Amino acid sequence: GENVEQHPSTLSVQEGDSAVIKCTYSDSASNYFPWYKQELGKRPQLIIDIRSNVGEKKDQRIAVTLNKTAKHFSLHITETQPEDSAVYFCAASITTGGGNKLTFGTGTQLKVEL
């Protein structure tokens, strides 16, 4: 089955700096890659996703890049703010248009320091 590795496990940045979280996946058939943000005691919230036919996607201060050849994808957060502090999870799945079994990475604890 699919295996997703995520690094680093913890990341501390100064407010205003950029943060990068990296994930690798094992199944070359995977074609859907979402990122979730989870604040302490809350549910995971989808923040951005990318599909295998796209190399990069941006949404304001958040961007995700995908390298299918190397089987890795990354989350980039620019101009970090204290409210970005949370645990971030990457995931991968094979989807055929509705319904997919996500395999998650183990998470990155991001701390944005003032």
Added chain:
Amino acid sequence: DAGITQSPRHKVTETGTPVTLRCHQTENHRYMYWYRQDPGHGLRLIHYSYGVKDTDKGEVSDGYSVSRSKTEDFLLTLESATSSQTSVYFCAISGLTDEQFFGPGTRLTVL
């Protein structure tokens, strides 16, 4: 948040007792999922459903069963709870697109 509720939100039980967790959605989405979240493991899929009475196993299905008799409800049952099943359980739903949306979670402690 998508219309997803989970009940109970917290439960403490003893080893060997049966436990049922409920996920209820008001979005009329076809797909529903149960995940567990443990430190160092992220979220792992237990079971999922692709329609009423249609379910399949996920990565960590041993010791769990599910049922879906209505579109809006997906039940997760631990037939005989063990301490290794102490975890936070999240339900998720998805519709015609691939995005999955999570419920608020149930914290289960098995003593």
